[in-house]
Amino acid sequence: MAKKKCPACGSLNTVKIIYGLPTPETIEAVYRGECVIGGCCVSDIDPKRHCKSCGQEFGGGSLYPLFEMTSFEFYVGGYFGPSHHLYIDGKRKNKLIRYAKTQGGMYVDLKHPKNPINFHPEVLLKEIPLPSEKWLSFIKDLSTLEIPCWNDEYNNVAILDGTQWELIIRLPNRITFRKNGSNSYPPYWNKFTKILKKYVGEDIG
Numbered sequence: 001m002a003k004k005k006c007p008a009c010g011s012l013n014t015v016k017i018i019y020g021l022p023t024p025e026t027i028e029a030v031y032r033g034e035c036v037i038g039g040c041c042v043s044d045i046d047p048k049r050h051c052k053s054c055g056q057e058f059g060g061g062s063l064y065p066l067f068e069m070t071s072f073e074f075y076v077g078g079y080f081g082p083s084h085h086l087y088i089d090g091k092r093k094n095k096l097i098r099y100a101k102t103q104g105g106m107y108v109d110l111k112h113p114k115n116p117i118n119f120h121p122e123v124l125l126k127e128i129p130l131p132s133e134k135w136l137s138f139i140k141d142l143s144t145l146e147i148p149c150w151n152d153e154y155n156n157v158a159i160l161d162g163t164q165w166e167l168i169i170r171l172p173n174r175i176t177f178r179k180n181g182s183n184s185y186p187p188y189w190n191k192f193t194k195i196l197k198k199y200v201g202e203d204i205g
């Protein structure tokens with residue numbers, strides 16, 4: 001069977017999680033390190049795989065909570081080269097992606113589109129409408145990345161300055177996924193930036 005990559009650390013050393021009362025065959029497979037036992041509560045959102053390198057569990061129904069996303073915020077950039085900023089208000093009826101490209105690490109305030117800081121001549125500002133079918137396909141694309149299972153931080157301490165990034169996804173009931181990094185990225189980073197490019201139409205990251 002094809003090994004699945006861990007969304008937190010990128011290791012291919014991952015095994016299936018077996019739920020329910022284990023059979024003698026299951027127990028033998030556990031001893032051989034081919035699977036782990038995951039308790040007996042079976043639901044659609046239980047993780048399906050366990051990473052033997054970092055311990056992360058993943059492959060659950062990560063699709064469902066993102067449908068209720070109340071906001072999506074993303075930043076990548078640094079003092080050199082362009083920075084990219086994205087914001088989606090998930091509570092808005094007519095959803096849109098607010099996108100800004102800035103230079104020299106300049107800040108924008110996409111939550112408040114009328115903020116004069118957004119109208120600096122060096123800020124490229126775009127609003128991309130997300131009609132419901134596009135919104136749903138955006139959520140489905142994001143769900144393939146298993147963002148909730150990413151590490152909270154990816155840091156390469158050997159490099160000063162360079163590129164920083166932050167992704168904040170908010171869900172109802174104050175659930176927040178906050179992921180960030182400094183010159184280091186999660187395993188699905190390229191896939192993630194491709195998805196953003198697909199919707200924004202700009203090279204990001």
Ligand SMILES: [Zn+2]
Binds near residue numbers: 052
């Ligand atoms: Zn891992």
